Amino acid sequence: MIASRPQFRPIPQLTGFLWALALICLTSCDRCQDPGCVGADCNPEATPYLLEIPPFFPPMDIPADNLLTVEGVHLGHLLFWEKSLSEDGSISCGSCHLPEHGFSDPSPYSTGITGAQGIRNAMAIINIGWASSYFWDGRAATLEEQILEPVAHPDEMALPWPQAVARLQANSEAPGYPQLFLEAFGTTTITAELTSKAIAQFLRTLISADSKFDQWRRGETSLSDDEFAGYEIFLREGGDPETTPGGQFGGDCFHCHGEAGLQFSDYLFRNNGLDGSFGADAGRAGVTGMPLDSGRFKTPTLRNITLTAPYMHDGRFITLEEVLDHYNSGGVPSTTIDPFMKYTTGGLALNPVQKTQLLAFLETLTDTSFIAASQFQDPH
Amino acid sequence: MNCKSSKRKNTPLHAVTWVAFTFLLIQGCTQVWWWSNESIPGTLRFDAQLEWNAESTVLGDVTIDHLGHSIRLDNVQMYISEMELRSESGDWAPIGDVALIDFSVLNPRILAPVPAGVYDAVRFGMGLPPEINSDMDPASYANDHPLSVAGSAGMFWTWSSGYVFVKYEGKFAGEAGDPLLEPLSYHCGTDSSYRTVTLEFAEPVYIQSRQLTVYELVFDAAKALVGETDSIDVVTDPVTHNGSGTTLGGRLMNLMDDAWTLRQ
Numbered sequence: 302m303i304a305s306r307p308q309f310r311p312i313p314q315l316t317g318f319l320w321a322l323a324l325i326c327l328t329s330c331d332r333c334q335d336p337g338c339v340g341a342d343c344n345p346e347a348t349p350y351l352l353e354i355p356p357f358f359p360p361m362d363i364p365a366d367n368l369l370t371v372e373g374v375h376l377g378h379l380l381f382w383e384k385s386l387s388e389d390g391s392i393s394c395g396s397c398h399l400p401e402h403g404f405s406d407p408s409p410y411s412t413g414i415t416g417a418q419g420i421r422n423a424m425a426i427i428n429i430g431w432a433s434s435y436f437w438d439g440r441a442a443t444l445e446e447q448i449l450e451p452v453a454h455p456d457e458m459a460l461p462w463p464q465a466v467a468r469l470q471a472n473s474e475a476p477g478y479p480q481l482f483l484e485a486f487g488t489t490t491i492t493a494e495l496t497s498k499a500i501a502q503f504l505r506t507l508i509s510a511d512s513k514f515d516q517w518r519r520g521e522t523s524l525s526d527d528e529f530a531g532y533e534i535f536l537r538e539g540g541d542p543e544t545t546p547g548g549q550f551g552g553d554c555f556h557c558h559g560e561a562g563l564q565f566s567d568y569l570f571r572n573n574g575l576d577g578s579f580g581a582d583a584g585r586a587g588v589t590g591m592p593l594d595s596g597r598f599k600t601p602t603l604r605n606i607t608l609t610a611p612y613m614h615d616g617r618f619i620t621l622e623e624v625l626d627h628y629n630s631g632g633v634p635s636t637t638i639d640p641f642m643k644y645t646t647g648g649l650a651l652n653p654v655q656k657t658q659l660l661a662f663l664e665t666l667t668d669t670s671f672i673a674a675s676q677f678q679d680p681h
Numbered sequence: 682m683n684c685k686s687s688k689r690k691n692t693p694l695h696a697v698t699w700v701a702f703t704f705l706l707i708q709g710c711t712q713v714w715w716w717s718n719e720s721i722p723g724t725l726r727f728d729a730q731l732e733w734n735a736e737s738t739v740l741g742d743v744t745i746d747h748l749g750h751s752i753r754l755d756n757v758q759m760y761i762s763e764m765e766l767r768s769e770s771g772d773w774a775p776i777g778d779v780a781l782i783d784f785s786v787l788n789p790r791i792l793a794p795v796p797a798g799v800y801d802a803v804r805f806g807m808g809l810p811p812e813i814n815s816d817m818d819p820a821s822y823a824n825d826h827p828l829s830v831a832g833s834a835g836m837f838w839t840w841s842s843g844y845v846f847v848k849y850e851g852k853f854a855g856e857a858g859d860p861l862l863e864p865l866s867y868h869c870g871t872d873s874s875y876r877t878v879t880l881e882f883a884e885p886v887y888i889q890s891r892q893l894t895v896y897e898l899v900f901d902a903a904k905a906l907v908g909e910t911d912s913i914d915v916v917t918d919p920v921t922h923n924g925s926g927t928t929l930g931g932r933l934m935n936l937m938d939d940a941w942t943l944r945q
Contacts, residue, residue, distance in 0.1 A: 359820040359830040433831050536839060538922055546920040561837040562820040562830035569835050593741045593755055637755075640850050640864035640920075 342495055344487030347372045350502070355510030356519055359562040361430040367445065367498045369505060372485040377503025379476050380496060382679045385468050387414050387458035394451065394500070395679055397423040400672050403605035404507060409616025413456040420582055422616035425609040427602055427671075430505035433568045437598045437614040440588045444504060448497035462493040469496065476681075509604050509671035510563070517665070518563065524665060531662025534655055536560075545646040552628065552649060552659055556641045557600045565604055565666065570597035574632020574642040575613060582614065596637050607667045621663060625656050721890040722794040725766075727898040729782045729789040730944075731757060734903045740784055743861065746853075747907040750915055753861050754851040754902055757784040758836060760809050760827070760844065763877075766795060767802040769885070774800075779809065781827035782900075783834060791898070797890045804879040807937060808846030811872040815843035838870060846870045847937065849905055853915050865915055867905075868922045869930040869937075876938045883945070897944040904940035905933055 343366075350369035354361060363369060380386065381394045397411040398404040406423035413419070421437050429435075434442060441447035451457040452465055460468075469478040469491045479489040486495050514532075516522040524532065535558075537551020557573070558565045570585040576596060579586070585594035598614045612618040618627065631648035632638055643649055651659065671677075730737065731754075733744045743753045761780045765773040776793040783789055808814075813828065819837045822829035828844065830837070836845045849867040854860060888894055906913045911932055921929040 357818070357820055359822070359824060362824050431830075546918070547922045555839065557835075559835070559837060560839075561833065564830060567835045568831065591741070634862050636852075636861070638864075640755075640852070640866035642864075645863060 342366070342486045342488065342498070343368075344370070344372070344483070344485060347485060347487075350374050350506070352506065352508075355508065355515070355563075357563045358428075358510065359431065359564075361505065363430070363505065364443065364445070367501060369502050370485060372481070373499050373502040374506055376478075376481045376485045377499035377501065378676070379478075379481070379680055380469075380500050381503050382681055383469075384681075385472075386452050386460060386465050388460045389414050392458060393679075397451075397457070398426050400674075400677050401608065402610075403427055403509075403608040403672060405609040407610065409611050411457070413454070414459050415455070417456040419456045421614050422611060424601065425605065426504060426507055427509050427604050428564065429507060431562070431564055431568075432566075434599065438585050438588050439570060439599050444501040445494070445497045448500045448504075449493060452493075466491050466493055466496070507671075507677060509668040511670050512604065512668040513665040514662075515563070515668070525661065527658045527661040528665050529662075530655075531658035531660065532665075534651070534659050535662055539641075539649045540643045540646055541650045544650075545643055548646075550650065550655070552651060552655075553641055553643070554603075554628075554659075557639070558603045564602060566600045566602040569600055570594060571600055571639045571641075572596040572598075572635065572637045573628075574635070574638045574644055575617070575627070577633045577635045579635075584614070593637060596635060603663060604666050605668055605671065606663050608672065621660055622656070625651070625659060629656070720796075722796050723888040723890055723892045723894060725776065725793050725795045725886075725888060726893060726895045727791040727793075728895060729784070729791070730897045730899045731784045732899055732901045732903075735901060738902070740851075744903070746903065746915065747912060748914055748916075749857060751854045751857060751859075751861055752851060752865065752915065753853070754849070754865075756848055756850040757900070757902060758782065758834065758845075759807060759847040759900075760836065761791065762806040762809050762813070764791070764793065764803065764805040766800040767804070769799050769801065773804065779813065779827055781832065781834065781836065784900075795888045795894075797888050799885050799887055800882065801885045802879060802881045803943070804877055806875055806877050807934065808870065808875040809844055810875060814870075814872055814875075817843065838868075842871055844870060846874060847934070849902070849933070853919070855916050863916075863919060866920045866922070867930070867933055869934050871930075874931050874934045876934050878938055878941050880941060880943045882943060895945075899942045899944055900937075901940045901942070905937045908936045908939050911936060 347370035350371050350373070352361065352369055384390050384393045386393060391414055397406045399406065404426035409422055410418040410420065411423045424437065429444065435444060435447035441450065449462070452460055453462055472478040478491060482491050482495060483489045485499055513522060517524050534552045535554045537549040538547050539545065539551050539553030540548030541550060542548040557567055557571055559567045579596040583595050585597040586592065606621065610619060612621070612624050618624050629649045629651050631644040631646065632642040634644045638644055732738055733742070738744060740754055740756065743751055746752050759782050761782055762778060763775070764777040765775050767773050774796065776795050777791065780791045817828065819828055819830045819833055822832065824831045826832050833844065836848065838845050845868045847867070847869045851865045852861040853863050853865050855863060886894060906915065913929070913932065913936070918929050921933070
């Protein structure tokens with residue numbers, strides 16, 4: 302029935318033409334010798350940073366005009382922890398994105414320099430190089446764009462970019478930012494864009510791939526019976542088959558926190574049934590204006606989930622037990638609640654033993670070497 | 682050095698090489714020069730359209746099904762694979778391997794380079810053939826590929842069962858007038874639910890070199906629930922997350938086989 306599938310065939314005449322083109326390109330294009338350096342802002346002398354993609358992970362798409370260099374990542378590391386990027390010099394990115402909490406904030410709402418609080422929990426920054434949009438509502442399409450926001454945001458670092466740039470530019474003593482920008486980008490003229498590019502380079506190196514689960518996946522260790530049972534619950538369809546069509550007494554978690562590419566997120570926007578109405582925070586609908594997006598938020602990764610409490614976009618749950626109780630209840634019905642949530646059929650019906658097993662599995666996603674890595678800590 | 686190299690220049694072997702090279706070059710050039718229009722492909726674009734009972738619809742619209750239930754579709758996604766065109770001689774020419782149609786995206790479409798010629802039908806698989814379905818690692822594809830982790834947009838199921846072929850999701854009301862709160866969640870997949878759709882063009886299509894030809898590929902979502910030999914009641918069958926054999930998923934795939942039309 303199913304014919305074997307030939308791929309697109311090259312046109313033979315094209316081959317000669319392409320060879321000629323390649324020759325012309327080779328002889329005339331000096332960029333060809335320098336693939337690490339595209340666009341105006343690059344230092345051809347900078348050392349390419351060799352990013353290791355962990356086993357089972359997909360490739361990371363890095364913008365061609367901001368390829369990673371050792372100098373760029375180093376600069377980004379310093380800037381991520383640079384308190385002078387906040388108006389009163391009291392906080393840096395690292396103040397709300399703490400390594401020991403999986404680069405998130407242990408308080409439900411982060412406090413900016415004015416003492417003002419936003420309405421959302423600071424997101425964990427883990428394997429962010431694989432995300433396809435940024436913030437709970439996905440309003441930033443690139444990491445470079447995302448980073449411009451917290452510095453100037455009045456509830457966060459509250460420093461207008463021209464002032465931030467002037468401060469970095471005037472820094473003649475250690476660390477000596479103009480010189481570091483020269484080494485990373487080939488210019489001593491600092492701009493907001495270059496600052497965000499450097500931080501983005503650093504954030505792309507925040508890779509967590511050495512949890513017990515990863516080690517098990519690589520065949521280096523085994524899971525305990527409870528952990529493995531929890532993994533199976535994670536992957537099974539939810540609900541009692543008597544009441545829920547297709548139910549397999551599972552947790553249904555994989556549908557949204559999918560294990561494809563070992564990301565534990567589908568990076569899509571979903572309403573997991575926290576609220577019946579969305580006056581407090583419309584989530585994705587605030588960006589798209591579409592009623593269908595009301596109450597939808599970006600599915601977060603579950604990596605290092607034991608470290609990133611409190612949970613959900615508003616940090617409403619303090620413990621993972623509360624999170625599991627929420628899913629077990631089926632969630633609050635609403636016009637946009639995801640059909641995966643078992644809100645009409647009495648929830649997942651996980652018993653206490655199954656909940657303990659699911660928790661045991663979630664704990665295997667903790668990667669202590671990631672949070673302790675010296676190259677991520679405050680260098681100042 | 683100079684002496685050596687000039688000596689080498691004059692060897693008969695060298696002359697032969699030069700003649701051969703010049704011949705190949707001229708040959709290559711004339712091939713490029715005489716590159717006839719016929720060998721440059723044209724482009725065929727299928728714009729995917731969502732309809733409900735032959736009326737244009739978008740996700741989020743509230744519609745009425747064949748049994749009078751109110752239904753709101755929130756998500757319709759499907760893999761289209763092994764697309765082929767039938768030429769006048771009756772041969773099928775492959776034009777694309779796999780695409781993901783996602784009706785939540787603005788203007789979902791399939792673009793394919795097609796050799797210039799005359800065609801009278803198109804056929805494609807709904808879902809994925811086994812060789813690219815199960816036991817595949819989505820992480821092995823570039824991120825813009827429809828089967829990659831990011832490109833599959835939630836359509837990857839698990840390592841063993843492969844990808845979801847079709848997602849048809851939304852909400853319905855059991856009684857007319859009730860709020861739309863009941864979940865409708867059809868995920869069809871597994872190798873045995875792969876179906877081939879064949880559609881004839883109303884008139885033969887002339888694909889010309891370098892020219893863009895556009896057709897609408899219309900999916901009538903109402904037909905997923907009712908057809909000539911089968912019908913599905915969303916109240917008794919609101920959920921399926923598989924597709925093998927005669928199960929609900931398999932029935933849905935059979936019904937959806939007849940839900941497609943072509944329009945210019």
